[in-house]
Amino acid sequence: MDINIISKLFVGLTKALFISMSCVPAVFAAVDRVDVHAVADVSTNSHIAYERLHGTIYFAFDPELPVNQAIVDIENAPRDPTGRVRASADFVVLRPKDSSLSAQVALLEVSNRGGQASLRYFNRGSRYSGLPVSESHFGDGLLMRHGLTLIWVGWQFDVPCEPWRLRATVPIAISGDQPVTGLPRADWVVEQTRRTLAIGHRNHWAYPVLFANDSENVLTWRASRRASREIVPQSEWRFSKISADGQERRSYTHISSPAGFEPGIYELVYRAAHPRVVGLGLAIVRDTMAYAKNDPESLFPVKQGLAFGVSQTGRFLRHFLYQGFNVDETGRRVFDGMLIHSAGAGRGSFNHRFAQPSRDAHQNSAFFYPTDLFPFSGRTQRDAISGVTDGLLSVYEDESLLPNIMYTNTGYEYWGRAASLIHTSPDAKADVLPLPNERIYHIASAQHYQEHGQPRDSDKLVVDKIWRGNPSPFLVNLRALIIGLKDWVSGDALPPVSRYPRYADDTLTDIEELRLPDVGIRKPQVVHVAYRADYGERFKKGIIDTQPPHLGEAFPSRVPQNDELGNELGGIRNVWIAVPIATFLPWNRHGDFALTDFRGTFIPLSTAITDRDPRPSVSELYQDQAKFLDLSRRAAHDLVAAGYLLAEDADWVVDYNRSLWEWLHTD
Numbered sequence: 001m002d003i004n005i006i007s008k009l010f011v012g013l014t015k016a017l018f019i020s021m022s023c024v025p026a027v028f029a030a031v032d033r034v035d036v037h038a039v040a041d042v043s044t045n046s047h048i049a050y051e052r053l054h055g056t057i058y059f060a061f062d063p064e065l066p067v068n069q070a071i072v073d074i075e076n077a078p079r080d081p082t083g084r085v086r087a088s089a090d091f092v093v094l095r096p097k098d099s100s101l102s103a104q105v106a107l108l109e110v111s112n113r114g115g116q117a118s119l120r121y122f123n124r125g126s127r128y129s130g131l132p133v134s135e136s137h138f139g140d141g142l143l144m145r146h147g148l149t150l151i152w153v154g155w156q157f158d159v160p161c162e163p164w165r166l167r168a169t170v171p172i173a174i175s176g177d178q179p180v181t182g183l184p185r186a187d188w189v190v191e192q193t194r195r196t197l198a199i200g201h202r203n204h205w206a207y208p209v210l211f212a213n214d215s216e217n218v219l220t221w222r223a224s225r226r227a228s229r230e231i232v233p234q235s236e237w238r239f240s241k242i243s244a245d246g247q248e249r250r251s252y253t254h255i256s257s258p259a260g261f262e263p264g265i266y267e268l269v270y271r272a273a274h275p276r277v278v279g280l281g282l283a284i285v286r287d288t289m290a291y292a293k294n295d296p297e298s299l300f301p302v303k304q305g306l307a308f309g310v311s312q313t314g315r316f317l318r319h320f321l322y323q324g325f326n327v328d329e330t331g332r333r334v335f336d337g338m339l340i341h342s343a344g345a346g347r348g349s350f351n352h353r354f355a356q357p358s359r360d361a362h363q364n365s366a367f368f369y370p371t372d373l374f375p376f377s378g379r380t381q382r383d384a385i386s387g388v389t390d391g392l393l394s395v396y397e398d399e400s401l402l403p404n405i406m407y408t409n410t411g412y413e414y415w416g417r418a419a420s421l422i423h424t425s426p427d428a429k430a431d432v433l434p435l436p437n438e439r440i441y442h443i444a445s446a447q448h449y450q451e452h453g454q455p456r457d458s459d460k461l462v463v464d465k466i467w468r469g470n471p472s473p474f475l476v477n478l479r480a481l482i483i484g485l486k487d488w489v490s491g492d493a494l495p496p497v498s499r500y501p502r503y504a505d506d507t508l509t510d511i512e513e514l515r516l517p518d519v520g521i522r523k524p525q526v527v528h529v530a531y532r533a534d535y536g537e538r539f540k541k542g543i544i545d546t547q548p549p550h551l552g553e554a555f556p557s558r559v560p561q562n563d564e565l566g567n568e569l570g571g572i573r574n575v576w577i578a579v580p581i582a583t584f585l586p587w588n589r590h591g592d593f594a595l596t597d598f599r600g601t602f603i604p605l606s607t608a609i610t611d612r613d614p615r616p617s618v619s620e621l622y623q624d625q626a627k628f629l630d631l632s633r634r635a636a637h638d639l640v641a642a643g644y645l646l647a648e649d650a651d652w653v654v655d656y657n658r659s660l661w662e663w664l665h666t667d
Contacts, residue, residue: 030287030329032060032086034299042094042132046141048101053093053299054131057153057291060084061283062329070323071279072351072542073173076180087280090166091288092116092131093300094150103147105486106292106302108335110285110313113202113358114165116152117310118143121341121475122482130164142479146486149300153288155281155316156357158205170280173353179273181210183547184354187267187367193260195242199253199268201358201366207272208252212239217270219255221262225367229267229548237261265367269547272354279351279542282316282325289335290328304489307338307403308482311448312360314343315371319350322375324395326403335403337489339482342409342448344417345376345530352542363416363528364597368549370539372530376421376555378405378435383426385553386532393435404488405438406481406495410446410474411560411568411586414501415595418530420508420558423500428556431502441481441644442500442560442571445584446474447600453656454663455602466520470600472584476653477572480646496643501560501570508570509561516566517614519583519603524595529554565615566603572644575653578635579628581605581618581664604664618664625661632657 036055044050063074063085077085096102109118119125119132123139132138143150154166173180184207186199200206209217219237220229236259241251248256255268289305292298309317317340320326326334348371349355361371374383380391396402413419423432423440434440447470455467480496487493501508516523532552536545560568566583567573577584585601606617622628632654639645645653 030059030061030283031057031291031295033058034291036299041097042138043135044094044138044141044144045135046144048144048147049097050094050144051097052131053091053095055091057089057091057284057288059087059089059280059284059287061087061280065329067324067327067329067331068283070325070351071277071283072353073180073275073277074279076173076175077171077277078174085171085277085280087168087170087284089168089284089288090154092152092166094132094144095300096147096149099301101147102149102302103486104303105147105306105490106149106151106289106300106304107143107306107308107482108151108153108285108289108292110307110309110316111152111154111156111166112310112313113204114154114156114159114162114167116166118150118152118308121310122479124475129162143482146483148486149292149302151288151292151300153284155284157276157278157281158200158357160203161205168281168284170277172274173277174274180275180353181271181273182275182354183216183269183544184272184356185267185269185369185547187265188261189265189365190261190263193262195258195260196254196256197261197266199255201356204356204358206253207275207354207356209239210271210273212250212252214271217268220267222265222267224265225363227265232266267367267548275354278349278355278357281357282320282323282351285320286325286328286334290330290332293334294328294330294332304336305334306482306485306489307335308341309338309343310341311343312348312358314340315346315348315360316350316357318343318392319347321405322347322392322395323351326396327401333401333403337404337406337485339406339408339478339485341478342413342417343407344372344409344413344419345421346371346417347373352539352544354544362597363526363595368531368533368551370533370535370544370549372418374426374530374532374555376418376426376530377423377432378438379432381426381432383532385426399437402437404485404495406441406485407438408441408443408478408481410443410448411571412446412448412598412600414442414527414557414559415524415587416448416528416597418528418555418557420501421530421555423502424508424558426555428558431504431508434498439495440498440500441477441496442568443472443474443477444560444568444571444573445577445586445600446470446472447586448598450475451599454659465604467602468588468596468599470584470586470602472574472576472600473656474574476646476649477574477644479649480644483646484643499570499572499644501558501568505570507561508558510556511559513561514559515562515564517564517583519566519613519615521585521589521601521603524587524589526595527557527559528595529557531555565605572639574639575632575635575657576660578638579631579657581628581660583615607665625658628661629654629658
């Protein structure tokens with residue numbers, strides 16, 4: 001069927017859908033309606049009774065308002081009879097049943113790929129899919145004991161098709177009666193021969209190819225990240241899917257090769273049509289919090305709002321800030337505080353034509369997507385090479401519209417997400433201080449995500465006494481910082497001082513100067529860097545024409561320096577780093593030149609003096625377990641005094657250090 005006929009049919013169906021939604025009266029600004037599917041009491045392990053709401057929020061955005069002009073393709077989105085652009089999102093809310101017991105502060109978690117992490121990150125709750133229902137999901141009830149309202153809202157349109165994931169429904173951009181087309185990109189790291197590759201990232205929805213035989217559909221292969229690309233002849237692959245029993249079926253979202261895709265990096269650039277207006281996800285988060293704070297009829301009313309994002313959604317919040325979304329449609333500040341965790345210097349694919357929000361541009365996957373882009377720091381700086389002057393927060397002429405921001409990064413983000421760029425000059429020659437509304441915290445020697453409690457035999461490497469995976473339980477720091485952020489926003493207390501590696505105290509270094517004792521694993525030869533990437537002349541308007549991008553000179557990345565054991569300096573040094581019985585590395589090697597995404601390394605000390613280990617033994621460092629635990633208690637006390645640990649968690653961290661001691665001394 002002709003593409004124009006298909007497009008006209010699609011336009012008609014889309015307009016009919018939007019007209020059918022237009023009869024709902026407006027509630028507040030962009031929030032048009034809130035449908036609650038169910039309300040239930042929940043047991044949250046706190047003295048405050050809570051109830052859970054879940055349902056759908058419907059939005060009607062005014063495309064003519066200046067604050068919405070940053071949304072790419074909003075001018076091409078279908079409009080209802082009132083001229084508004086409509087979207088909807090799943091939501092879950094936990095609110096105090098007695099409003100008098102509420103802190104009048106909401107914590108909105110930007111859901112990472114449709115999930116919910118706050119109860120696990122802050123409450124020590126157990127993992128769950130769907131809705132939090134059991135007491136184990138609520139852990140020790142920390143957030144509830146402080147009377148916080150918790151909000152989760154879907155913003156991402158392309159999350160995997162699992163019913164428990166929170167998602168957004170956003171319109172498709174259409175230019176009049178003509179389809180909007182473009183060149184999306186997909187890539188894969190193939191380690192063992194495979195016959196079928198899914199175009200979507202991590203099982204996410206994919207933009208279907210427009211015409212399977214289009215000459216613009218180009219597949220390339222290369223041996224490594226920066227190696228030259230070689231075109232794979234179209235005779236060797238096709239848009240199809242080969243099942244386990246060998247049956248081949250046409251597919252517009254998969255490619256296959258009967259002979260198999262050999263190991264290497266494959267990259268597909270192809271012509272697609274009907275892009276989603278992805279940037280509406282930013283507006284959905286903005287206006288959900290604006291509704292909670294300002295609508296007199298809000299179902300979850302609060303006076304102040306905090307945002308939390310981790311990894312992907314930490315980068316989302318940096319993007320949110322950079323593009324000015326902390327101002328709502330009425331000109332008011334949206335979030336009063338933000339905790340942006342493990343985002344490094346990144347932003348992401350959250351607001352351009354044919355954007356794929358899941359693509360993260362890591363060292364070993366999803367290469368060179370628009371993630372690590374200048375500017376990196378909140379403070380305005382000039383990049384001497386490009387001549388561009390900009391800052392993450394430069395768009396806010398009125399400083400009263402800025403939130404108080406805590407950036408937290410583990411050691412991994414310095415290696416795998418170019419985190420040093422948030423506090424160095426673009427040429428990495430000088431420290432750059434955070435702005436008055438910013439705090440920067442580096443959690444020394446921790447990996448990207450919290451590992452299991454103790455090393456597992458399955459993670460032990462062939463080399464004796466080296467484990468893949470770093471069991472540093474850094475979430476204790478986030479528990480203290482989220483309460484510190486609440487108190488900072490409310491004016492009850494100043495936040496803990498920033499603590500991160502700097503040139504000024506010799507705790508930030510080039511990898512060539514990194515100190516690492518000879519512990520059986522070589523230090524990496526590479527670190528993740530951000531490039532001056534060229535995505536085409538229209539990228540400033542949110543349109544990518546150059547696929548893959550042309551890479552210019554890289555911005556230098558720096559890493560924390562190590563102490564004599566190989567543990568990181570310059571950041572928050574938890575009890576197991578301050579009173580150590582192991583080397584905790586935030587990185588793990590993947591071959592000779594690459595790093596393993598996300599995971600670190602654990603190398604325990606010897607219990608007694610040995611010629612094979614240049615590090616001091618446990619017996620040399622500590623007289624006995626009693627001395628070790630006494631030093632651990634003192635280190636915990638110091639962390640509490642500095643604000644990096646809650647007083648209620650002091651015994652917990654000492655007990656964790658005790659468990660490592662007992663594990664090490666178990667035959």
